[in-house]
Amino acid sequence: METREISQAVISRLPRYLRYLGELKDEGVERISSQELSSRMKVTASQIRQDLNNFGGFGQQGYGYKVEFLYDEIGKILGMDKTHNLIIIGAGNLGHALFNYMNFERRGFIFKGIFDVNPDVIGRSIKDVEVLSLDCLEEFITENDIDIAVLTIPKTAALNVAERLSKTRIKGIWNFAHIDLNVPSHIQVENVHLSDSLMKLSYNINRGEE
Amino acid sequence: METREISQAVISRLPRYLRYLGELKDEGVERISSQELSSRMKVTASQIRQDLNNFGGFGQQGYGYKVEFLYDEIGKILGMDKTHNLIIIGAGNLGHALFNYMNFERRGFIFKGIFDVNPDVIGRSIKDVEVLSLDCLEEFITENDIDIAVLTIPKTAALNVAERLSKTRIKGIWNFAHIDLNVPSHIQVENVHLSDSLMKLSYNINRGEE
DNA sequence: TAGATTGTTAATCGATTAACAATC
DNA sequence: TAGATTGTTAATCGATTAACAATC
Numbered sequence: 001m002e003t004r005e006i007s008q009a010v011i012s013r014l015p016r017y018l019r020y021l022g023e024l025k026d027e028g029v030e031r032i033s034s035q036e037l038s039s040r041m042k043v044t045a046s047q048i049r050q051d052l053n054n055f056g057g058f059g060q061q062g063y064g065y066k067v068e069f070l071y072d073e074i075g076k077i078l079g080m081d082k083t084h085n086l087i088i089i090g091a092g093n094l095g096h097a098l099f100n101y102m103n104f105e106r107r108g109f110i111f112k113g114i115f116d117v118n119p120d121v122i123g124r125s126i127k128d129v130e131v132l133s134l135d136c137l138e139e140f141i142t143e144n145d146i147d148i149a150v151l152t153i154p155k156t157a158a159l160n161v162a163e164r165l166s167k168t169r170i171k172g173i174w175n176f177a178h179i180d181l182n183v184p185s186h187i188q189v190e191n192v193h194l195s196d197s198l199m200k201l202s203y204n205i206n207r208g209e210e
Numbered sequence: 211m212e213t214r215e216i217s218q219a220v221i222s223r224l225p226r227y228l229r230y231l232g233e234l235k236d237e238g239v240e241r242i243s244s245q246e247l248s249s250r251m252k253v254t255a256s257q258i259r260q261d262l263n264n265f266g267g268f269g270q271q272g273y274g275y276k277v278e279f280l281y282d283e284i285g286k287i288l289g290m291d292k293t294h295n296l297i298i299i300g301a302g303n304l305g306h307a308l309f310n311y312m313n314f315e316r317r318g319f320i321f322k323g324i325f326d327v328n329p330d331v332i333g334r335s336i337k338d339v340e341v342l343s344l345d346c347l348e349e350f351i352t353e354n355d356i357d358i359a360v361l362t363i364p365k366t367a368a369l370n371v372a373e374r375l376s377k378t379r380i381k382g383i384w385n386f387a388h389i390d391l392n393v394p395s396h397i398q399v400e401n402v403h404l405s406d407s408l409m410k411l412s413y414n415i416n417r418g419e420e
Numbered sequence: 421t422a423g424a425t426t427g428t429t430a431a432t433c434g435a436t437t438a439a440c441a442a443t444c
Numbered sequence: 445t446a447g448a449t450t451g452t453t454a455a456t457c458g459a460t461t462a463a464c465a466a467t468c
Contacts, residue, residue, distance in 0.1 A: 009459070011413050015406035019388065033425060045425095046461050053427060061426040062468045079412040093310045097303035098404075103388075109408060147415065172415045174408060178229065178313075190411035192404065194308075196225035198319060198384060201400035202289040203221050205357065205382045219435070243449060255449095256437050263451060271450040272444045423468105430463075437456070444449085 006054050013051055014074055016041070021071040033064035083108040085145050086174075089161055090152035091116040091124075091131045094176060098150060099126055112144045117157070134161070141168045148172045155179035216264050223261055224284055226251070231281040243274035293318040295356045296384075299371055300363035301326040301334075301341045304386060308360060309336055322354045327367070344371070351378045358382045365389035 020041055024032060038045035052058050052065075058073055059065040075081060086104075088095045091114050098104075099114050115132050116122055122133045132140065140146070149170050151158050158177035165173060165183070172188040175181055178196075181189050230251055234242060248255035262268050262275075268283055269275045285291060296314075298305045301324050308314075309324055325342050326332055332343045342350065350356070359380050361368050368387030375383060375393070382398040385391055388406075391399050 007459075008410075011410055012406075014413070015403070015409040016390075018409070019406075035425080044461060046463095047459095049425095049427065050460075057427065059426050060468055061466070062424045064425065077413065078409045079416040080409070082412075082416070084412060084415075093307035097307040100303045101404075103405065104408065107405065107409075109412075148411065172411045174411055180226075188411060188414040190407055190414070192402070192407055193225070194311075194402065195313065195317065196222075196229075197400055197402055198314065199225040199228070199288045199290070199317075200218075200221055201358065201382045201384055201398060202292075202294060202319075203224070203287065204398040204400070205294075206289040206292070217435075245449080254437060256439095257435095259449095259451065260436075267451065269450050270444055271442070272448045274449065425466105425468085427466080428464090430461105432459105432461070434459080435457085437454105439454075440452090442449105442451080444447105 010051050010054055013043075013047075014078055017048075017051070018071065018074045018078065018080075021067055021074065024067045025071055029067050031064045032067055034059070036064075080107055083110055084147045085110050085112045086148045086150055087112055087140065087144075087146050088114045088150045088152060089116075089134070089137075090157075090176075091118075091121050091126070092152060095150070095152035096126060098152065099129075109148070112146060113140055115140075137161075137164060138168055141165075141170060146170060148174060150174045150176070151181075152176045220261050220264055223253075223257075224288055227258070227261070228281065228284045228288065228290075231277055231284065234277045235281055239277050241274045242277055244269070246274075290317055293320055294358055295320050295322045295354060296358045296360055297322055297350065297354075297356050298324045298360045298362060299326075299344070299347075300361065300367075301328075301331050301336065302362060305360070305362035306336060308362065309339075319358070322356060323350055325350075347371075347374060348378055351375075351380060356380060358384060360384045360386070361391075362386045 020037065034045040034048045038048055055073070055077055058070050086109055088099050088111065095114060099111055105111070113132055114126060114129060115134050115137060117134050121131050124131050147170065149165050151161060151173060153161065155177045158175065158179055158181065162173065162181040162183055166187060170187060172190065173181060173183065175189055175191045176194065178193055180191070183189060230247065244255040244258045248258055265283070265287055268280050296319055298309050298321065305324060309321055315321070323342055324336060324339060325344050325347060327344050331341050334341050357380065359375050361371060361383060363371065365387045368385065368389055368391065372383065372391040372393055376397060380397060382400065383391060383393065385399055385401045386404065388403055390401075393399060
């Protein structure tokens with residue numbers, strides 16, 4: 001329905017808006033102006049208004065924005081009003097950690113299963129959920145209406161699994177493997193390259209010294 | 211020594227260059243042109259040359275770039291020739307996972323210690339390293355020449371710890387808490403907001419459907 | 421109504437891409 | 445030398461900021 005595409009720069013800022021609005025809501029603040037919000041968030045008021053107006057007019061002239069309303073609207077834009085079924089592929093430390101991390105479930109991200117290739121790990125239970133063999137991957141995705149696969153496996157394995165996922169109903173891949181995936185355009189990939197992030201920090205630390 | 215500031219957009223791309231050059235090196239490729247690299251990485255050759263020339267002329271006209279040399283140079287720019295001492299604050303699932311993740315050590319990031327507040331956890335061992343009490347934080351940082359603190363604790367605790375870290379010799383914070391930290395400018399903060407990332411994926415999935 | 425603040429258009433700034441002269 | 449490809453300047457594109465008319 002939308003005509004022009006909204007830039008990823010804007011999308012990236014939405015969760016941050018949501019976070020600050022959540023805090024305001026918790027503080028019992030009912031209304032906020034772009035000016036006030038801008039000084040809290042250390043961005044320009046202009047940017048806030050521009051960003052929001054990509055999705056419609058959420059404010060009232062002369063008044064500002066209703067915190068709760070805006071919070072809900074941004075939530076909807078980000079799809080937080082829907083639930084998403086996830087599986088984790090890779091029951092190593094990181095997969096384990098994400099699986100145990102409950103806060104995602106509050107947001108409608110439901111972990112339905114966890115997979116591994118290692119026979120020593122398959123069959124064990126994490127949080128009452130059994131670690132499954134990768135053999136049943138496709139079947140499980142279909143039967144459990146899985147939308148998102150989280151990849152916490154080494155890079156070579158990730159390429160192979162991404163290939164298999166491409167032929168399923170999966171809509172998105174949350175990729176923690178240190179490699180770029182090549183998947184059809186109907187599958188969205190969101191990368192979390194931890195080592196890239198750490199290298200960036202390293203750069204900035206060394207720069208800061210000069 | 212450098213006069214103009216290099217943009218964070220450029221810095222963010224460096225680890226990706228390093229990754230691709232590493233692959234090329236492994237494949238035994240000795241030289242590569244910006245054109246060839248651009249088609250592999252799906253960026254423009256212009257961008258590659260512009261990015262690299264922020265740091266100096268690493269190529270040879272008519273020839274291209276020596277893979278190994280360029281790999282080493284980018285590594286140096288990112289500080290991969292130095293070692294960094296890290297501590298992890300928060301021995302929960304995520305802290306645990308990062309602590310166990312060996313690949314960082316290959317890059318010169320040495321995990322020196324892990325901290326928690328929970329008395330049930332303090333004293334236990336992870337990889338032969340004892341989980342320490344937050345009480346000895348400052349002392350430990352000084353005695354072990356710690357450069358980077360990794361924050362894998364809930365947001366309120368993170369604010370408090372960041373405050374304490376501000377008064378130490380710490381140069382950087384790798385922040386996994388879902389909150390923006392306020393620290394003096396001599397401390398660099400690199401955020402990994404996992405829930406923000408997942409929300410972005412959620413947006414793109416729902417958008418993709420239209 | 422007067423004051424405040426949005427929504428939106430216009431101006432600026434920065435980043436990306438294109439072009440080409442320099443040179444290996 | 446001729447060909448190839450860099451380093452770098454110039455052009456374009458997009459994103460951010462400023463300004464202000466619309467309006468609550």
